[in-house]
Amino acid sequence: MSISDHHLGDFLRKFIFTVLLVLLCVPAFSQGTAGATDDKAAGLPLHLGIVLRASKTTFPWQQAAATELVRQLIHNPDDEAFVITAGGDRPWPYERLDWDNKPDSLAKFIKGLDKNAGMPEPFKLEILSSSTSETREYLTKYEGAPPETSVFAIVAAMMKSDPKPARHAVIMFRDPWDHCPGWGSAYAQYVDQRHDAVMSILKSVGAEVYVIGVEDVSTRPQMTSEIGATYGATQSNDAGGALRRFDEQFRREINFLLAAGRKNMERLSKETGGEVTYGTKKNYADAVPVMVGKIDRPNTATTIGK
Secondary structure (H helix, E strand, O other), X not given: OEOOOOOHHHHHHHHHHHHHXXXXXXXXXXXXXXXXXXXXXXXXXXXXXXXXXXXXXXXXXXXXXXXXXXXXXXXOOXXXXXXXXXXXXXXXXXXXXXOEOOHHHXXXXXXXXXXXXXXXXXXXXXEEEEEOOOOEEEEEEEOOOOHHHOHHHHHHHHHHHOOOOOXXXXXXXXXXXXXXXXXXXXXXXXXXXXXXXXXXXXHOOOOEEEEEEOOOHXXXXXXXXXXXXXXXXXXXXXXXXXXXXXXXXXXXXXXXXXXXXXXXXXXXXXXXXOOEEEOOOHHHOOOHHHHHHHHHOOOOOOEEOX
């Protein structure tokens, strides 16, 4: 499978037809119950996709973790993997996207990835803020690629590009903030629909989605640093107290949104037969063995799509 053109607009025009054709015309691998088949015991190879998350802060850790994952999970010539990045400020720069069964060449490719360049991301919540000593202004902005042309659809198309029988697993580095429902019922409904669409795409190829949760604080709204410090010092008519209460409530709302984002990530994984684990140590050294243990174990009965 190849991707041509360095510009996102041309890339999407050339790629969207291929993605839609593959998703619509190839029979679904897993709609309903995957059954009690033990893929490992049946001798099926592993087809593994690894999706990093473009980030100016966490990307080196992701690269180190991804390298260790391919070294531990790609065991024999029949196992194969591909690696891509989601999001970023620049489009994906490579002309081809191919399967590879050599851990060393996969590691080399991972090392060369650009922390700012990636495939279209369907989930992107941003809260813009403007604060002074007397006012607080926040604007919710939600944007992202349509699910059917996003990195999730590209993952599904890659899984279907190799028709050989295999177990399909995807490891994704995801920030729960990206999956937050935002404020208001309209945003929540919109985000729910996007998750439904993404899960439908992934289920169509029987892909088990395993998520390594990364807490990228650079994506969080910029909070005022004045809480508990200068409120009331220059305010009249209890304006300082009102601002304090507003900021404290805003902080609680952010925590609520993060919790909802984690729930959405868990839903994405569990409903496709995978799991979520959070990494906190350098290079996500605590998350890697968990992922390896989940994917490399004999696959037990998994119900998908109920």
